[in-house]
Amino acid sequence: MATPIHLSRRTLLSLAGLGAGAVALGGCGDSGSDSAGIEWWHIQNTDPMLPVWAAFAEEFQAQNEGVGITITPLENEAFKARLTTVTQAGDPPDIYHTWGGGVLRQQVEAGLCQDITDAVAPWRDILQPASTLPYEIDGRLYGVPFDIGMVGFWYNKALFADAGITAPPQTWAEYLEVVGRLKSAGITPIALAGGEKWPGHYYWAYLAMRIGGIEALSQAAEDDNFTTPAFIGAGERLAELVALEPFQEGFLGASYGQPDGQAAAMGNGDAAMELMGQWAPAVQEEASGVEGGLGTDLGFFPFPAVDGGQGSASDAFGGGGGFAIGRDASPDAIRFLEFISQVDKQRRAVATGAFLPVTIGAEDAIEDPNLAAVAETLANASNFQLYLDQAYAPAVGQEVNDRVAELIAGQMTPEQVAEAVTVVAQR
Amino acid sequence: MDRNLRRRRISDRITIGLFMLPALVLFGVLVVVPILVAAYTSLFRWNGFGGLPTDFIGLDNFVRLLDDPVFIGDLRRGALLVVLSVTVQLPLALGLALLLNQKLRGRAVYRVLFFAPYVLSEVITAVLFDMVFSQNRGLANHVLRLVGLEGLSSTWLSDPSTVLYSVFLVMTWKYFGFHMILLLAGRQNIPRELHEAAATDGAGGWQIFRHVTLPLLAPTIRISMFLAVIGSIQLFDLVWVLTGGGPLNASETMAVTMFQYGFRRFEVGYASAISIAMFLISLTFAVLYQRFILRRDLEGAMTTMGDQR
Numbered sequence: 001m002a003t004p005i006h007l008s009r010r011t012l013l014s015l016a017g018l019g020a021g022a023v024a025l026g027g028c029g030d031s032g033s034d035s036a037g038i039e040w041w042h043i044q045n046t047d048p049m050l051p052v053w054a055a056f057a058e059e060f061q062a063q064n065e066g067v068g069i070t071i072t073p074l075e076n077e078a079f080k081a082r083l084t085t086v087t088q089a090g091d092p093p094d095i096y097h098t099w100g101g102g103v104l105r106q107q108v109e110a111g112l113c114q115d116i117t118d119a120v121a122p123w124r125d126i127l128q129p130a131s132t133l134p135y136e137i138d139g140r141l142y143g144v145p146f147d148i149g150m151v152g153f154w155y156n157k158a159l160f161a162d163a164g165i166t167a168p169p170q171t172w173a174e175y176l177e178v179v180g181r182l183k184s185a186g187i188t189p190i191a192l193a194g195g196e197k198w199p200g201h202y203y204w205a206y207l208a209m210r211i212g213g214i215e216a217l218s219q220a221a222e223d224d225n226f227t228t229p230a231f232i233g234a235g236e237r238l239a240e241l242v243a244l245e246p247f248q249e250g251f252l253g254a255s256y257g258q259p260d261g262q263a264a265a266m267g268n269g270d271a272a273m274e275l276m277g278q279w280a281p282a283v284q285e286e287a288s289g290v291e292g293g294l295g296t297d298l299g300f301f302p303f304p305a306v307d308g309g310q311g312s313a314s315d316a317f318g319g320g321g322g323f324a325i326g327r328d329a330s331p332d333a334i335r336f337l338e339f340i341s342q343v344d345k346q347r348r349a350v351a352t353g354a355f356l357p358v359t360i361g362a363e364d365a366i367e368d369p370n371l372a373a374v375a376e377t378l379a380n381a382s383n384f385q386l387y388l389d390q391a392y393a394p395a396v397g398q399e400v401n402d403r404v405a406e407l408i409a410g411q412m413t414p415e416q417v418a419e420a421v422t423v424v425a426q427r
Numbered sequence: 428m429d430r431n432l433r434r435r436r437i438s439d440r441i442t443i444g445l446f447m448l449p450a451l452v453l454f455g456v457l458v459v460v461p462i463l464v465a466a467y468t469s470l471f472r473w474n475g476f477g478g479l480p481t482d483f484i485g486l487d488n489f490v491r492l493l494d495d496p497v498f499i500g501d502l503r504r505g506a507l508l509v510v511l512s513v514t515v516q517l518p519l520a521l522g523l524a525l526l527l528n529q530k531l532r533g534r535a536v537y538r539v540l541f542f543a544p545y546v547l548s549e550v551i552t553a554v555l556f557d558m559v560f561s562q563n564r565g566l567a568n569h570v571l572r573l574v575g576l577e578g579l580s581s582t583w584l585s586d587p588s589t590v591l592y593s594v595f596l597v598m599t600w601k602y603f604g605f606h607m608i609l610l611l612a613g614r615q616n617i618p619r620e621l622h623e624a625a626a627t628d629g630a631g632g633w634q635i636f637r638h639v640t641l642p643l644l645a646p647t648i649r650i651s652m653f654l655a656v657i658g659s660i661q662l663f664d665l666v667w668v669l670t671g672g673g674p675l676n677a678s679e680t681m682a683v684t685m686f687q688y689g690f691r692r693f694e695v696g697y698a699s700a701i702s703i704a705m706f707l708i709s710l711t712f713a714v715l716y717q718r719f720i721l722r723r724d725l726e727g728a729m730t731t732m733g734d735q736r
Contacts (some may be wrong), residue, residue: 081690106693110476116651195585195673237488250562252674260561268430394474395692409587427472 006393094329100134149278150318475695488700547666569611
């Protein structure tokens with residue numbers, strides 16, 4: 001394997017998609033120090049970020065005599081399983097990975113993590129304001145981000161040119177036209193990891209955002225009602241796309257990061273585009289085994305607007321990684337988060353190519369032009385929506401993924417999807 | 428009764444008790460307590476976070492189970508796997524066992540080869556077959572192309588209509604060797620004289636099989652069947668790694684559904700209800716099977732041992 005570049009839980013989830021059972025065994029502790037000062041669980045368990053985090057811990061300890069940091073790097077699924085176990089025992093780690101949103105809310109309600117609003121207030125302004133939103137619950141802050149990114153269309157410029165498409169589509173109607181042109185040119189328009197479901201939910205979520213605006217999404221969560229025009233309309237627009245049969249053969253069972261999956265199809269030039277987060281180029285290269293991936297043929301465009309929709313085409317959908325502070329942690333743990341949030345640390349993380357920074361001023365360390373494009377789009381974003389399967393309670397998020405997958409398979413209508421999600425939300 | 432004898436019996440009991448204590452404690456802590464905890468949490472709406480569950484909902488989780496299309500589907504798919512195991516996998520194992528009982532060049536090598544998949548873990552098996560069934564680079568489609576049967580090549584694991592059969596194929600590959608070895612051992616326990624006597628009486632190959640081999644092999648077949656059924660009901664690793672239960676739940680088993688609810692949706696109460704349902708189904712089957720089908724074997728085993736040795 002080449003060097004895997006892991007940017008998010010999704011990347012980890014899919015690249016390590018060989019099964020939770022196998023990797024759970026590998027998730028053993030890697031102690032950075034003898035003294036049991038701060039217990040730190042993160043999920044950057046591979047290069048390039050694993051050594052970077054370790055170095056930060058070393059440096060912090062060197063500056064703070066007597067503070068020991070014990071690091072436990074875990075694979076994504078193993079992390080979730082193990083965190084569930086320790087939180088059930090009421091004993092969360094001092095610093096642990098979080099994606100914010102619905103899961104963090106459940107942890108907050110169970111009293112497992114600290115309200116760090118006041119502790120972070122003195123230095124919070126070094127962070128991009130949007131980046132902290134997923135970690136705010138009822139106006140209080142429960143986590144500090146270290147990475148942020150967004151989902152958009154990655155496309156193969158050469159294949160677009162072959163189909164005679166000169167510019168990326170601006171609206172959904174244009175998008176459908178692009179898909180049609182690619183199909184008539186004999187090119188698979190879209191690669192989709194239908195087997196993993198979460199990539200499919202991006203379409204539904206983005207369409208709902210474009211149709212109803214970001215408020216429609218938060219309102220739905222508040223009212224536990226997804227049978228609104230935004231979500232049903234999203235299902236209808238998505239059904240239009242599905243009717244064009246735009247996905248690669250066997251997409252229903254396809255994985256994301258494995259050699260036969262979505263990212264590999266893009267990296268090999270077998271499909272013209274994919275809707276994916278900022279980690280996509282790295283995974284394309286990794287999964288296809290093509291050195292450098294698509295290189296300069298790879299382009300990025302934001303999700304198109306929907307005619308008559310209330311959402312702005314500059315509203316961004318995505319997420320990032322952050323750290324929460326366990327309920328029994330000492331103030332040193334928060335000081336450590338401050339330490340790793342400094343612009344020089346973020347630059348070092350960004351330099352690995354695996355990171356989009358949350359600290360203002362670290363953006364210029366981004367070298368890859370595509371990642372720079374994502375960062376720019378994100379910086380100009382009018383609104384930011386967390387992935388639905390993170391933003392909502394986990395049961396609701398999974399229901400979204402499962403039902404949208406059935407919509408994409410042609411087994412459910414837009415109304416049925418909206419109703420099923422509503423039933424779970426009201427449970 | 429002799430006082431010494433009585434004292435010895437008591438001290439025997441104490442000894443037995445002491446020797447059993449560690450096992451009983453382990454069994455209690457690792458088996459009984461978790462079952463009780465799962466039974467308890469199955470009565471709550473609970474996301475698994477922090478402390479004990481508080482939102483008591485009685486048997487609602489179980490009522491919900493009966494109305495859950497995925498769970499009902501699990502039962503249907505489980506039943507199909509059981510039927511396939513018994514009608515395809517076991518006859519295959521039996522055939523090979525009888526074949527490898529013949530004088531055959533390289534017999535020992537075949538036995539090892541056929542048994543080898545059983546030694547692999549389910550996870551490794553699944554990773555292996557993930558590659559075999561891979562659409563573009565997979566061995567399965569490649570071989571079909573090579574022998575000119577391209578029409579039969581398939582998207583195996585990506586098509587809801589073929590995925591469960593593909594999973595069953597992998598199950599069979601992994602487990603037929605185990606059943607074959609069981610049956611082979613059972614076959615070798617049949618005294619040669621019986622076959623010789625039957626042959627002397629003029630019985631043909633089929634008649635000998637039908638009236639001598641099969642009846643005497645029946646106890647082994649029944650044990651084999653029992654293991655195949657219980658294995659099918661509890662199937663998890665293989666499916667989880669190979670397909671994750673997809674596409675669209677088409678290969679999902681009860682254990683996969685339980686994991687999905689427990690660790691993906693954080694509906695630990697509901698997941699507990701699924702685990703209890705699984706436990707009850709397995710237990711009911713095991714008790715009924717032992718009561719009605721294995722009983723004669725258990726009794727019979729004692730007498731045959733008495734007769735033969």
